[in-house]
Amino acid sequence: MLNYIWAFMILIGVVYGAFTGKMAEVTSAALESAGDAVSLCITMIGVMALWVGLMEIAQKSGLIAKLTRGIQPFISFLFPRIPKGHPAREYIATNLIANVLGLGWACTPAGLKAMEELAKLEAERGTPGYADESGKRVASNEMCTFLILNISSLQLIPVNMIAYRSQYGSVNPAGIIAPAIVATFISTLVAVVYCKGKDRRRRA
Secondary structure (H helix, E strand, C coil), X not given: CHHHXXXXXHHHHHHHHHHHCCHHHHHHHHHHHHHHHHHHHHHHHHHHHHHHHHXXXXXXXXXXXXXXXXXXXXXXXXXXXXCCCCHXXXXXXXXXXXXXXXXXXXXXXXXXXXXXXXXXXXXXXXCCCEECXXXXXXXXXXXXXXXXXXXXXXXXXXXXXXXXXXXXXXXXXXXXXXXXXXXXXXXXXXXXXXXXXXXXXXXX
């Protein structure tokens, strides 16, 4: 779908440039944007390497394991039907910690593994996904809760936004930290309330 959207936007831009006699400006803007994209990618690679490296150090030092144990009560509150000691809990915890630290790249592998383990858990229960009124298979409560929580993405350090602001010449790139904490805290709180409410209704 995104491919179609981008193709449509590019087509509209080219057609508009052709009809208004501004093809030179369209071409110039396209080339400048391509250069900016490459420059931004180089910046983001550096930021990614730094934070993923720090995440690896934190994992090898045992810090991630301690944080994972520390948020287990929160995991139990959100996912009461996931047995203690199940691998999904560890992957979910790792994903949430990486999200809180603003490491979107580092949390993706853990998120995929968490979904895989949740699917296995449903298969072990003999219910590989719920079914709606039409018999169509849908995701389990745990899968939906994890996805919504991941999207709400509570962040203490919005690494991506700081890198973008720095790249585009912001005077104070880190000035986004406080608003980001407030915004993502509210979004996460709403996500938790919504998921618990839907979970209660689904089991009713």
